[in-house]
Amino acid sequence: MRTIAFVGLGAMGLPMAVNLLTKGHTVRGVDISDAPKERFEAAGGTFMRDAHEAANGADVLVLMVVNAAQAEQVLFDAKALDALATSATVVLMATCAQAAVQSMAKRVQDSGRAFIDAPVSGGVVGAESGGLTVMTGCEKSVFEANLPILQAMGERIFHVGDAPGQGAMVKTINQLLCGVHIAVAAEAFAMADKAGIELKTLLEIMSGSAASSWMLQNRGPRMLQAEPPVTSAVDIFVKDLSIVLQTGQDLRAALPIAAAAQQMYIASSGRGDGKADDSQVIRTYRALNQGDKS
Protein backbone atom coordinates (compact mmCIF):
# COMPACT_ATOMS: atom_id res chain seq x y z
CA MET A 1 0.00 0.00 0.00
CA ARG A 2 1.31 3.40 -1.00
CA THR A 3 0.90 7.01 0.04
CA ILE A 4 -0.60 8.85 -2.91
CA ALA A 5 -1.09 12.56 -3.49
CA PHE A 6 -4.00 12.97 -5.94
CA VAL A 7 -4.45 16.40 -7.51
CA GLY A 8 -7.72 17.18 -9.31
CA LEU A 9 -10.88 15.78 -7.68
CA GLY A 10 -13.27 16.70 -10.51
CA ALA A 11 -16.06 14.64 -12.08
CA MET A 12 -13.55 11.94 -13.05
CA GLY A 13 -10.76 12.52 -10.52
CA LEU A 14 -12.93 12.15 -7.43
CA PRO A 15 -14.21 8.64 -8.20
CA MET A 16 -10.72 7.60 -9.35
CA ALA A 17 -9.27 8.76 -6.02
CA VAL A 18 -12.07 6.99 -4.15
CA ASN A 19 -11.25 3.76 -6.03
CA LEU A 20 -7.63 4.08 -4.82
CA LEU A 21 -8.90 4.48 -1.22
CA THR A 22 -11.11 1.41 -1.63
CA LYS A 23 -8.03 -0.64 -2.53
CA GLY A 24 -6.44 0.37 0.76
CA HIS A 25 -4.04 3.11 -0.33
CA THR A 26 -3.50 6.25 1.72
CA VAL A 27 -4.72 9.11 -0.44
CA ARG A 28 -4.28 12.84 0.12
CA GLY A 29 -6.66 14.60 -2.25
CA VAL A 30 -6.18 18.15 -3.52
CA ASP A 31 -8.66 20.40 -5.27
CA ILE A 32 -9.17 24.15 -5.60
CA SER A 33 -12.87 23.63 -4.86
CA ASP A 34 -14.36 22.31 -1.61
CA ALA A 35 -17.10 20.47 -3.54
CA PRO A 36 -15.44 17.02 -3.45
CA LYS A 37 -14.31 17.32 0.21
CA GLU A 38 -17.28 15.58 1.83
CA ARG A 39 -17.43 12.51 -0.42
CA PHE A 40 -13.65 12.17 -0.43
CA GLU A 41 -13.34 12.31 3.35
CA ALA A 42 -16.29 9.94 3.79
CA ALA A 43 -14.33 7.42 1.68
CA GLY A 44 -11.37 7.75 4.06
CA GLY A 45 -9.25 10.33 2.26
CA THR A 46 -7.43 13.36 3.62
CA PHE A 47 -8.56 16.52 1.84
CA MET A 48 -5.97 19.27 1.40
CA ARG A 49 -5.78 22.59 -0.39
CA ASP A 50 -2.03 22.67 -0.91
CA ALA A 51 -0.42 20.34 -3.46
CA HIS A 52 3.07 20.85 -2.01
CA GLU A 53 1.88 19.77 1.43
CA ALA A 54 -0.07 16.79 0.02
CA ALA A 55 2.99 15.61 -1.91
CA ASN A 56 5.26 15.73 1.15
CA GLY A 57 7.08 12.40 1.27
CA ALA A 58 4.40 10.69 -0.90
CA ASP A 59 5.28 7.65 -3.05
CA VAL A 60 3.03 8.60 -5.94
CA LEU A 61 1.66 11.87 -7.32
CA VAL A 62 -1.39 11.46 -9.58
CA LEU A 63 -2.28 14.46 -11.74
CA MET A 64 -5.89 14.44 -12.98
CA VAL A 65 -6.08 18.15 -13.72
CA VAL A 66 -7.62 19.88 -16.76
CA ASN A 67 -4.58 20.36 -18.96
CA ALA A 68 -0.79 20.49 -19.20
CA ALA A 69 -0.57 24.05 -17.90
CA GLN A 70 -2.27 23.03 -14.63
CA ALA A 71 -0.05 19.96 -14.32
CA GLU A 72 3.07 22.09 -14.75
CA GLN A 73 1.74 24.60 -12.23
CA VAL A 74 1.31 21.84 -9.61
CA LEU A 75 4.63 20.14 -10.31
CA PHE A 76 6.93 23.11 -10.71
CA ASP A 77 5.30 26.36 -9.53
CA ALA A 78 3.70 24.81 -6.42
CA LYS A 79 6.83 22.62 -6.10
CA ALA A 80 4.90 19.39 -5.48
CA LEU A 81 7.68 17.58 -7.34
CA ASP A 82 10.36 18.64 -4.84
CA ALA A 83 8.18 17.55 -1.91
CA LEU A 84 7.79 13.94 -3.13
CA ALA A 85 9.91 11.07 -1.82
CA THR A 86 13.07 10.83 -3.95
CA SER A 87 11.95 7.39 -5.17
CA ALA A 88 8.44 8.61 -6.06
CA THR A 89 6.54 8.26 -9.35
CA VAL A 90 4.52 11.01 -11.06
CA VAL A 91 1.47 9.67 -12.93
CA LEU A 92 0.07 12.18 -15.41
CA MET A 93 -3.51 11.16 -16.34
CA ALA A 94 -4.80 14.43 -17.82
CA THR A 95 -5.25 14.77 -21.59
CA CYS A 96 -2.19 16.72 -22.77
CA ALA A 97 -0.33 17.19 -26.04
CA GLN A 98 2.62 14.86 -26.58
CA ALA A 99 5.19 17.66 -26.62
CA ALA A 100 4.04 18.99 -23.23
CA VAL A 101 4.18 15.48 -21.75
CA GLN A 102 7.70 14.93 -23.06
CA SER A 103 8.89 18.19 -21.54
CA MET A 104 7.25 17.43 -18.16
CA ALA A 105 8.65 13.90 -18.15
CA LYS A 106 12.17 15.18 -18.68
CA ARG A 107 11.97 17.63 -15.77
CA VAL A 108 10.52 14.97 -13.48
CA GLN A 109 13.14 12.38 -14.45
CA ASP A 110 15.92 14.96 -14.07
CA SER A 111 14.83 15.26 -10.41
CA GLY A 112 15.39 11.52 -9.99
CA ARG A 113 11.70 10.55 -9.88
CA ALA A 114 9.92 8.20 -12.30
CA PHE A 115 7.25 9.40 -14.72
CA ILE A 116 4.23 7.63 -16.23
CA ASP A 117 2.34 9.19 -19.10
CA ALA A 118 -1.09 7.64 -18.48
CA PRO A 119 -4.12 9.35 -20.07
CA VAL A 120 -7.49 7.65 -19.75
CA SER A 121 -10.63 7.05 -21.77
CA GLY A 122 -14.08 6.07 -20.54
CA GLY A 123 -15.54 9.23 -19.06
CA VAL A 124 -17.28 9.67 -15.73
CA VAL A 125 -19.01 6.28 -16.05
CA GLY A 126 -15.66 4.50 -16.45
CA ALA A 127 -14.10 6.54 -13.65
CA GLU A 128 -16.91 5.62 -11.23
CA SER A 129 -16.84 1.91 -12.07
CA GLY A 130 -13.06 1.59 -12.20
CA GLY A 131 -13.49 0.58 -15.84
CA LEU A 132 -11.27 3.17 -17.50
CA THR A 133 -8.96 2.45 -20.41
CA VAL A 134 -5.43 3.64 -19.49
CA MET A 135 -2.83 4.22 -22.23
CA THR A 136 0.65 4.39 -20.74
CA GLY A 137 4.00 5.46 -22.11
CA CYS A 138 6.91 4.75 -19.70
CA GLU A 139 9.73 2.31 -19.07
CA LYS A 140 8.40 -1.21 -18.65
CA SER A 141 9.85 -1.56 -15.14
CA VAL A 142 8.11 1.64 -14.01
CA PHE A 143 4.87 0.37 -15.58
CA GLU A 144 5.10 -2.93 -13.72
CA ALA A 145 5.97 -1.34 -10.39
CA ASN A 146 2.87 0.88 -10.59
CA LEU A 147 0.44 -1.51 -12.25
CA PRO A 148 -1.61 -2.10 -9.05
CA ILE A 149 -2.20 1.65 -8.79
CA LEU A 150 -3.39 1.84 -12.41
CA GLN A 151 -5.55 -1.28 -12.00
CA ALA A 152 -7.32 0.34 -9.05
CA MET A 153 -8.66 2.95 -11.47
CA GLY A 154 -8.90 1.16 -14.81
CA GLU A 155 -9.80 -2.14 -16.38
CA ARG A 156 -7.94 -2.07 -19.71
CA ILE A 157 -4.37 -1.01 -18.94
CA PHE A 158 -2.12 -0.75 -22.02
CA HIS A 159 1.63 -0.25 -22.15
CA VAL A 160 1.86 1.56 -25.49
CA GLY A 161 5.62 2.18 -25.51
CA ASP A 162 8.68 2.98 -23.41
CA ALA A 163 8.70 6.73 -23.97
CA PRO A 164 6.52 9.24 -22.11
CA GLY A 165 4.38 10.96 -24.74
CA GLN A 166 3.35 7.73 -26.44
CA GLY A 167 0.35 7.38 -24.13
CA ALA A 168 -0.56 10.99 -24.91
CA MET A 169 -0.28 10.25 -28.63
CA VAL A 170 -2.69 7.30 -28.39
CA LYS A 171 -5.10 9.41 -26.37
CA THR A 172 -4.81 12.11 -29.05
CA ILE A 173 -5.75 9.54 -31.73
CA ASN A 174 -8.63 8.41 -29.51
CA GLN A 175 -9.94 11.98 -29.24
CA LEU A 176 -9.58 12.52 -32.98
CA LEU A 177 -11.94 9.60 -33.57
CA CYS A 178 -14.34 10.48 -30.74
CA GLY A 179 -14.61 14.11 -31.79
CA VAL A 180 -15.25 13.28 -35.44
CA HIS A 181 -17.73 10.51 -34.60
CA ILE A 182 -19.90 12.88 -32.54
CA ALA A 183 -19.76 15.69 -35.10
CA VAL A 184 -20.53 13.43 -38.07
CA ALA A 185 -23.47 11.88 -36.22
CA ALA A 186 -24.78 15.42 -35.76
CA GLU A 187 -24.15 16.16 -39.45
CA ALA A 188 -26.09 13.05 -40.46
CA PHE A 189 -28.98 13.57 -38.04
CA ALA A 190 -29.37 17.24 -38.95
CA MET A 191 -29.61 16.37 -42.66
CA ALA A 192 -32.11 13.58 -41.92
CA ASP A 193 -34.17 15.98 -39.83
CA LYS A 194 -34.27 18.50 -42.67
CA ALA A 195 -35.33 15.69 -45.03
CA GLY A 196 -38.25 14.85 -42.74
CA ILE A 197 -36.92 11.51 -41.46
CA GLU A 198 -38.10 10.57 -37.96
CA LEU A 199 -34.89 10.71 -35.90
CA LYS A 200 -35.93 8.11 -33.34
CA THR A 201 -36.36 5.49 -36.06
CA LEU A 202 -33.16 6.64 -37.75
CA LEU A 203 -31.21 6.25 -34.50
CA GLU A 204 -32.58 2.74 -34.04
CA ILE A 205 -31.57 1.75 -37.58
CA MET A 206 -28.12 3.36 -37.46
CA SER A 207 -27.32 1.94 -33.99
CA GLY A 208 -27.56 -1.59 -35.40
CA SER A 209 -26.08 -1.06 -38.87
CA ALA A 210 -22.59 -0.71 -40.31
CA ALA A 211 -23.02 3.04 -39.70
CA SER A 212 -22.82 2.62 -35.94
CA SER A 213 -20.20 3.98 -33.60
CA TRP A 214 -19.80 3.97 -29.82
CA MET A 215 -20.41 7.74 -29.89
CA LEU A 216 -23.49 7.46 -32.13
CA GLN A 217 -25.02 5.04 -29.64
CA ASN A 218 -23.96 7.11 -26.63
CA ARG A 219 -24.55 10.69 -27.85
CA GLY A 220 -27.28 9.95 -30.44
CA PRO A 221 -30.14 9.77 -27.90
CA ARG A 222 -29.01 13.09 -26.41
CA MET A 223 -28.96 14.69 -29.89
CA LEU A 224 -32.71 14.05 -29.98
CA GLN A 225 -33.21 16.02 -26.73
CA ALA A 226 -33.48 19.80 -26.64
CA GLU A 227 -31.68 20.25 -23.31
CA PRO A 228 -29.89 17.03 -22.37
CA PRO A 229 -27.82 16.73 -19.19
CA VAL A 230 -24.17 17.61 -19.70
CA THR A 231 -21.88 14.58 -19.51
CA SER A 232 -19.05 16.20 -21.46
CA ALA A 233 -19.07 19.77 -22.72
CA VAL A 234 -18.57 21.16 -26.22
CA ASP A 235 -15.52 23.10 -24.98
CA ILE A 236 -13.75 19.84 -24.08
CA PHE A 237 -13.72 18.94 -27.78
CA VAL A 238 -12.65 22.44 -28.79
CA LYS A 239 -9.63 21.81 -26.53
CA ASP A 240 -9.04 18.13 -27.39
CA LEU A 241 -9.30 18.64 -31.16
CA SER A 242 -6.95 21.60 -30.77
CA ILE A 243 -4.41 19.17 -29.26
CA VAL A 244 -5.15 16.76 -32.15
CA LEU A 245 -4.57 19.40 -34.83
CA GLN A 246 -1.46 20.83 -33.15
CA THR A 247 -0.06 17.30 -32.93
CA GLY A 248 -0.82 16.76 -36.61
CA GLN A 249 0.89 20.03 -37.44
CA ASP A 250 3.96 19.12 -35.37
CA LEU A 251 4.15 15.74 -37.13
CA ARG A 252 3.37 17.30 -40.52
CA ALA A 253 0.35 15.00 -40.84
CA ALA A 254 -2.60 16.73 -42.54
CA LEU A 255 -5.95 15.90 -40.89
CA PRO A 256 -8.68 17.24 -43.17
CA ILE A 257 -11.60 15.47 -41.47
CA ALA A 258 -10.58 16.32 -37.90
CA ALA A 259 -10.06 19.94 -38.97
CA ALA A 260 -13.57 20.13 -40.44
CA ALA A 261 -15.03 18.60 -37.27
CA GLN A 262 -13.25 21.04 -34.98
CA GLN A 263 -14.77 23.99 -36.83
CA MET A 264 -18.22 22.73 -35.83
CA TYR A 265 -17.30 22.60 -32.12
CA ILE A 266 -15.70 26.05 -32.35
CA ALA A 267 -18.87 27.41 -33.95
CA SER A 268 -20.98 25.76 -31.21
CA SER A 269 -18.87 27.39 -28.54
CA GLY A 270 -18.98 30.69 -30.42
CA ARG A 271 -22.78 30.53 -30.46
CA GLY A 272 -22.76 30.27 -26.66
CA ASP A 273 -22.95 26.48 -26.31
CA GLY A 274 -19.46 25.89 -24.93
CA LYS A 275 -20.82 24.53 -21.66
CA ALA A 276 -23.62 22.51 -23.31
CA ASP A 277 -23.42 18.75 -23.77
CA ASP A 278 -21.20 17.94 -26.75
CA SER A 279 -24.15 16.21 -28.46
CA GLN A 280 -25.49 19.73 -28.96
CA VAL A 281 -22.97 20.37 -31.71
CA ILE A 282 -26.07 19.37 -33.72
CA ARG A 283 -27.44 22.85 -32.98
CA THR A 284 -24.65 24.32 -35.09
CA TYR A 285 -25.79 22.24 -38.08
CA ARG A 286 -29.33 23.48 -37.50
CA ALA A 287 -28.09 27.06 -37.34
CA LEU A 288 -26.13 26.48 -40.55
CA ASN A 289 -28.84 24.75 -42.52
CA GLN A 290 -32.24 25.73 -41.18
CA GLY A 291 -32.17 29.37 -40.14
CA ASP A 292 -35.02 31.13 -38.35
CA LYS A 293 -37.69 30.25 -40.86
CA SER A 294 -37.73 26.47 -40.44
Next chain:
Amino acid sequence: MRTIAFVGLGAMGLPMAVNLLTKGHTVRGVDISDAPKERFEAAGGTFMRDAHEAANGADVLVLMVVNAAQAEQVLFDAKALDALATSATVVLMATCAQAAVQSMAKRVQDSGRAFIDAPVSGGVVGAESGGLTVMTGCEKSVFEANLPILQAMGERIFHVGDAPGQGAMVKTINQLLCGVHIAVAAEAFAMADKAGIELKTLLEIMSGSAASSWMLQNRGPRMLQAEPPVTSAVDIFVKDLSIVLQTGQDLRAALPIAAAAQQMYIASSGRGDGKADDSQVIRTYRALNQGDKS
Protein backbone atom coordinates in the same frame (compact mmCIF):
# COMPACT_ATOMS: atom_id res chain seq x y z
CA MET B 1 -45.54 -18.03 -52.90
CA ARG B 2 -44.87 -15.49 -55.62
CA THR B 3 -43.24 -15.32 -59.02
CA ILE B 4 -40.32 -12.93 -58.75
CA ALA B 5 -38.13 -11.43 -61.45
CA PHE B 6 -34.78 -10.57 -59.85
CA VAL B 7 -32.44 -8.32 -61.85
CA GLY B 8 -28.81 -8.03 -60.79
CA LEU B 9 -27.17 -11.24 -59.55
CA GLY B 10 -23.93 -9.67 -58.33
CA ALA B 11 -22.00 -10.30 -55.11
CA MET B 12 -25.05 -9.28 -53.05
CA GLY B 13 -27.91 -9.93 -55.50
CA LEU B 14 -27.09 -13.59 -56.08
CA PRO B 15 -27.30 -14.71 -52.43
CA MET B 16 -30.40 -12.53 -51.93
CA ALA B 17 -32.10 -14.27 -54.89
CA VAL B 18 -31.00 -17.66 -53.56
CA ASN B 19 -32.56 -16.82 -50.19
CA LEU B 20 -35.87 -16.10 -51.99
CA LEU B 21 -35.64 -19.50 -53.71
CA THR B 22 -34.96 -21.18 -50.36
CA LYS B 23 -38.22 -19.75 -49.02
CA GLY B 24 -40.09 -21.41 -51.89
CA HIS B 25 -40.62 -18.52 -54.29
CA THR B 26 -40.32 -18.94 -58.05
CA VAL B 27 -37.40 -16.72 -59.07
CA ARG B 28 -36.32 -15.74 -62.57
CA GLY B 29 -32.84 -14.27 -62.29
CA VAL B 30 -31.34 -11.81 -64.77
CA ASP B 31 -27.75 -10.71 -65.15
CA ILE B 32 -25.59 -9.41 -67.99
CA SER B 33 -22.86 -11.85 -66.92
CA ASP B 34 -23.10 -15.64 -66.99
CA ALA B 35 -21.02 -15.90 -63.81
CA PRO B 36 -23.97 -16.39 -61.40
CA LYS B 37 -25.84 -18.82 -63.70
CA GLU B 38 -24.53 -22.07 -62.25
CA ARG B 39 -25.10 -21.31 -58.56
CA PHE B 40 -28.46 -19.69 -59.26
CA GLU B 41 -29.75 -22.64 -61.27
CA ALA B 42 -28.39 -25.12 -58.74
CA ALA B 43 -30.54 -23.36 -56.14
CA GLY B 44 -33.61 -23.89 -58.33
CA GLY B 45 -33.80 -20.58 -60.18
CA THR B 46 -34.41 -19.89 -63.86
CA PHE B 47 -31.56 -17.87 -65.34
CA MET B 48 -32.43 -15.42 -68.13
CA ARG B 49 -30.62 -12.72 -70.09
CA ASP B 50 -33.65 -10.59 -70.90
CA ALA B 51 -35.32 -8.54 -68.15
CA HIS B 52 -38.50 -8.01 -70.18
CA GLU B 53 -38.93 -11.74 -70.63
CA ALA B 54 -38.16 -12.46 -66.95
CA ALA B 55 -40.74 -9.89 -65.85
CA ASN B 56 -43.48 -11.36 -68.01
CA GLY B 57 -46.53 -11.76 -65.76
CA ALA B 58 -44.38 -11.74 -62.59
CA ASP B 59 -45.83 -10.59 -59.25
CA VAL B 60 -42.66 -8.87 -58.05
CA LEU B 61 -39.68 -7.25 -59.77
CA VAL B 62 -36.62 -6.88 -57.54
CA LEU B 63 -33.94 -4.49 -58.77
CA MET B 64 -30.51 -5.07 -57.19
CA VAL B 65 -28.50 -3.31 -59.89
CA VAL B 66 -25.57 -0.91 -59.47
CA ASN B 67 -27.34 2.44 -59.65
CA ALA B 68 -30.46 4.39 -60.63
CA ALA B 69 -29.47 4.59 -64.30
CA GLN B 70 -29.38 0.78 -64.55
CA ALA B 71 -32.72 0.47 -62.73
CA GLU B 72 -34.33 2.95 -65.14
CA GLN B 73 -32.82 1.10 -68.08
CA VAL B 74 -34.39 -2.17 -66.92
CA LEU B 75 -37.77 -0.67 -66.04
CA PHE B 76 -38.32 1.69 -68.94
CA ASP B 77 -35.85 1.06 -71.79
CA ALA B 78 -36.04 -2.75 -71.57
CA LYS B 79 -39.77 -2.36 -70.72
CA ALA B 80 -39.69 -4.81 -67.81
CA LEU B 81 -42.32 -2.63 -66.13
CA ASP B 82 -44.86 -3.15 -68.93
CA ALA B 83 -44.32 -6.91 -68.83
CA LEU B 84 -45.22 -7.27 -65.13
CA ALA B 85 -48.65 -8.36 -63.91
CA THR B 86 -50.84 -5.28 -63.54
CA SER B 87 -51.05 -5.93 -59.78
CA ALA B 88 -47.27 -6.36 -59.44
CA THR B 89 -44.85 -4.60 -57.07
CA VAL B 90 -41.45 -3.17 -58.02
CA VAL B 91 -38.89 -3.43 -55.19
CA LEU B 92 -35.88 -1.16 -55.73
CA MET B 93 -33.02 -2.33 -53.49
CA ALA B 94 -30.07 -0.58 -55.16
CA THR B 95 -28.47 2.45 -53.52
CA CYS B 96 -29.90 5.46 -55.39
CA ALA B 97 -30.37 9.14 -54.71
CA GLN B 98 -33.74 10.13 -53.29
CA ALA B 99 -34.70 12.26 -56.30
CA ALA B 100 -34.11 9.37 -58.73
CA VAL B 101 -36.17 7.04 -56.55
CA GLN B 102 -39.05 9.50 -56.39
CA SER B 103 -39.08 9.87 -60.15
CA MET B 104 -38.97 6.08 -60.72
CA ALA B 105 -41.71 5.50 -58.15
CA LYS B 106 -44.00 7.97 -59.89
CA ARG B 107 -43.60 6.30 -63.28
CA VAL B 108 -44.16 2.84 -61.76
CA GLN B 109 -47.22 3.97 -59.81
CA ASP B 110 -48.60 5.76 -62.90
CA SER B 111 -48.56 2.33 -64.62
CA GLY B 112 -50.81 0.97 -61.84
CA ARG B 113 -48.11 -1.08 -60.10
CA ALA B 114 -46.93 -0.66 -56.51
CA PHE B 115 -43.42 0.55 -55.63
CA ILE B 116 -41.20 -0.14 -52.64
CA ASP B 117 -38.07 1.90 -52.07
CA ALA B 118 -36.00 -0.66 -50.15
CA PRO B 119 -32.23 -0.12 -50.03
CA VAL B 120 -30.17 -2.46 -47.86
CA SER B 121 -27.17 -2.37 -45.54
CA GLY B 122 -25.02 -5.27 -44.41
CA GLY B 123 -22.81 -6.09 -47.37
CA VAL B 124 -22.08 -9.48 -48.87
CA VAL B 125 -21.99 -11.12 -45.42
CA GLY B 126 -25.51 -9.89 -44.63
CA ALA B 127 -26.76 -10.85 -48.10
CA GLU B 128 -25.44 -14.42 -47.74
CA SER B 129 -26.86 -14.94 -44.25
CA GLY B 130 -30.20 -13.25 -44.92
CA GLY B 131 -29.23 -10.77 -42.21
CA LEU B 132 -29.52 -7.51 -44.16
CA THR B 133 -31.00 -4.31 -42.80
CA VAL B 134 -33.75 -3.10 -45.16
CA MET B 135 -34.95 0.53 -45.03
CA THR B 136 -38.26 0.90 -46.81
CA GLY B 137 -40.27 3.89 -47.95
CA CYS B 138 -43.75 2.97 -49.28
CA GLU B 139 -47.40 2.88 -48.27
CA LYS B 140 -47.92 0.76 -45.16
CA SER B 141 -50.30 -1.64 -46.95
CA VAL B 142 -47.74 -2.27 -49.71
CA PHE B 143 -45.09 -2.83 -47.04
CA GLU B 144 -47.24 -5.37 -45.22
CA ALA B 145 -48.25 -7.21 -48.39
CA ASN B 146 -44.58 -7.69 -49.33
CA LEU B 147 -43.07 -8.21 -45.88
CA PRO B 148 -42.47 -11.97 -46.37
CA ILE B 149 -40.42 -11.19 -49.49
CA LEU B 150 -38.30 -8.67 -47.59
CA GLN B 151 -37.91 -11.01 -44.61
CA ALA B 152 -36.55 -13.70 -46.91
CA MET B 153 -33.57 -11.41 -47.59
CA GLY B 154 -33.19 -9.34 -44.42
CA GLU B 155 -33.39 -9.55 -40.65
CA ARG B 156 -34.02 -5.96 -39.61
CA ILE B 157 -36.84 -4.64 -41.81
CA PHE B 158 -37.77 -1.00 -41.17
CA HIS B 159 -40.73 0.95 -42.51
CA VAL B 160 -39.20 4.42 -42.50
CA GLY B 161 -42.13 6.32 -44.00
CA ASP B 162 -44.99 6.23 -46.49
CA ALA B 163 -43.22 7.95 -49.37
CA PRO B 164 -40.79 6.28 -51.77
CA GLY B 165 -37.47 8.09 -51.37
CA GLN B 166 -37.51 7.94 -47.59
CA GLY B 167 -35.75 4.57 -47.63
CA ALA B 168 -33.19 6.03 -50.03
CA MET B 169 -32.71 8.98 -47.69
CA VAL B 170 -32.01 6.74 -44.70
CA LYS B 171 -29.58 4.69 -46.80
CA THR B 172 -27.92 7.96 -47.83
CA ILE B 173 -27.49 8.89 -44.15
CA ASN B 174 -26.13 5.41 -43.50
CA GLN B 175 -23.52 5.81 -46.25
CA LEU B 176 -22.57 9.28 -45.00
CA LEU B 177 -21.67 7.75 -41.64
CA CYS B 178 -19.99 4.64 -43.09
CA GLY B 179 -17.89 6.64 -45.55
CA VAL B 180 -16.71 9.10 -42.92
CA HIS B 181 -16.01 6.39 -40.33
CA ILE B 182 -13.68 4.53 -42.73
CA ALA B 183 -11.89 7.68 -43.86
CA VAL B 184 -11.40 9.05 -40.34
CA ALA B 185 -10.05 5.70 -39.15
CA ALA B 186 -7.50 5.95 -41.97
CA GLU B 187 -6.73 9.55 -40.97
CA ALA B 188 -6.15 8.49 -37.35
CA PHE B 189 -4.10 5.39 -38.17
CA ALA B 190 -1.91 7.23 -40.68
CA MET B 191 -1.09 9.91 -38.10
CA ALA B 192 -0.37 7.26 -35.45
CA ASP B 193 1.90 5.44 -37.88
CA LYS B 194 3.85 8.62 -38.58
CA ALA B 195 4.16 9.16 -34.82
CA GLY B 196 5.69 5.71 -34.42
CA ILE B 197 2.75 4.08 -32.62
CA GLU B 198 2.38 0.34 -33.20
CA LEU B 199 -0.86 0.07 -35.18
CA LYS B 200 -1.81 -3.40 -33.97
CA THR B 201 -1.84 -2.21 -30.35
CA LEU B 202 -3.63 0.98 -31.38
CA LEU B 203 -6.35 -1.00 -33.15
CA GLU B 204 -6.82 -3.18 -30.06
CA ILE B 205 -7.16 -0.13 -27.80
CA MET B 206 -9.46 1.81 -30.16
CA SER B 207 -11.70 -1.20 -30.85
CA GLY B 208 -12.66 -1.33 -27.18
CA SER B 209 -12.76 2.38 -26.36
CA ALA B 210 -15.21 5.22 -26.92
CA ALA B 211 -13.36 5.78 -30.22
CA SER B 212 -14.73 2.59 -31.72
CA SER B 213 -17.02 2.26 -34.70
CA TRP B 214 -18.39 -0.71 -36.63
CA MET B 215 -16.21 0.35 -39.56
CA LEU B 216 -13.09 0.78 -37.42
CA GLN B 217 -13.49 -2.79 -36.18
CA ASN B 218 -14.32 -4.11 -39.65
CA ARG B 219 -11.93 -2.14 -41.88
CA GLY B 220 -9.22 -1.43 -39.26
CA PRO B 221 -7.52 -4.84 -39.57
CA ARG B 222 -7.45 -4.46 -43.36
CA MET B 223 -5.85 -1.00 -43.04
CA LEU B 224 -2.89 -2.78 -41.44
CA GLN B 225 -2.47 -5.05 -44.49
CA ALA B 226 -0.61 -3.95 -47.62
CA GLU B 227 -2.87 -5.78 -50.11
CA PRO B 228 -6.06 -6.90 -48.35
CA PRO B 229 -8.83 -8.74 -50.19
CA VAL B 230 -11.45 -6.41 -51.68
CA THR B 231 -14.79 -6.61 -49.87
CA SER B 232 -15.99 -3.20 -51.06
CA ALA B 233 -14.07 -0.95 -53.42
CA VAL B 234 -12.93 2.66 -53.03
CA ASP B 235 -15.04 3.61 -56.07
CA ILE B 236 -18.23 2.53 -54.26
CA PHE B 237 -17.65 5.31 -51.75
CA VAL B 238 -16.76 7.81 -54.46
CA LYS B 239 -20.25 7.04 -55.84
CA ASP B 240 -22.13 6.77 -52.52
CA LEU B 241 -20.63 9.96 -51.07
CA SER B 242 -21.47 11.66 -54.35
CA ILE B 243 -25.11 10.70 -53.72
CA VAL B 244 -24.75 11.96 -50.14
CA LEU B 245 -23.37 15.33 -51.21
CA GLN B 246 -25.86 15.79 -54.06
CA THR B 247 -28.67 15.02 -51.59
CA GLY B 248 -27.24 17.57 -49.17
CA GLN B 249 -27.06 20.12 -51.97
CA ASP B 250 -30.65 19.42 -53.02
CA LEU B 251 -31.80 19.85 -49.39
CA ARG B 252 -29.52 22.85 -48.88
CA ALA B 253 -27.87 21.00 -45.98
CA ALA B 254 -24.12 21.72 -45.81
CA LEU B 255 -22.06 18.59 -45.01
CA PRO B 256 -18.51 19.76 -44.28
CA ILE B 257 -17.24 16.47 -42.83
CA ALA B 258 -18.71 14.23 -45.53
CA ALA B 259 -17.30 16.57 -48.17
CA ALA B 260 -13.79 16.33 -46.67
CA ALA B 261 -14.08 12.54 -46.54
CA GLN B 262 -15.16 12.23 -50.16
CA GLN B 263 -12.07 14.11 -51.31
CA MET B 264 -9.94 11.35 -49.81
CA TYR B 265 -11.78 8.61 -51.74
CA ILE B 266 -11.60 10.68 -54.93
CA ALA B 267 -7.84 11.09 -54.42
CA SER B 268 -7.51 7.33 -53.80
CA SER B 269 -9.33 6.58 -57.01
CA GLY B 270 -7.28 9.21 -58.82
CA ARG B 271 -4.09 7.54 -57.63
CA GLY B 272 -5.25 4.29 -59.26
CA ASP B 273 -6.82 2.62 -56.22
CA GLY B 274 -10.47 2.80 -57.33
CA LYS B 275 -10.78 -0.99 -57.41
CA ALA B 276 -8.81 -1.51 -54.18
CA ASP B 277 -10.50 -2.32 -50.86
CA ASP B 278 -11.94 0.86 -49.37
CA SER B 279 -9.70 0.42 -46.29
CA GLN B 280 -6.86 1.44 -48.63
CA VAL B 281 -8.00 5.05 -48.52
CA ILE B 282 -5.23 5.02 -45.88
CA ARG B 283 -2.73 5.00 -48.77
CA THR B 284 -3.91 8.47 -49.72
CA TYR B 285 -3.04 9.74 -46.24
CA ARG B 286 0.38 8.14 -46.59
CA ALA B 287 0.84 9.76 -50.00
CA LEU B 288 -0.22 13.10 -48.49
CA ASN B 289 1.89 12.96 -45.38
CA GLN B 290 4.86 10.70 -45.91
CA GLY B 291 6.12 11.09 -49.45
CA ASP B 292 8.84 8.96 -50.99
CA LYS B 293 11.45 9.64 -48.37
CA SER B 294 9.75 8.08 -45.35
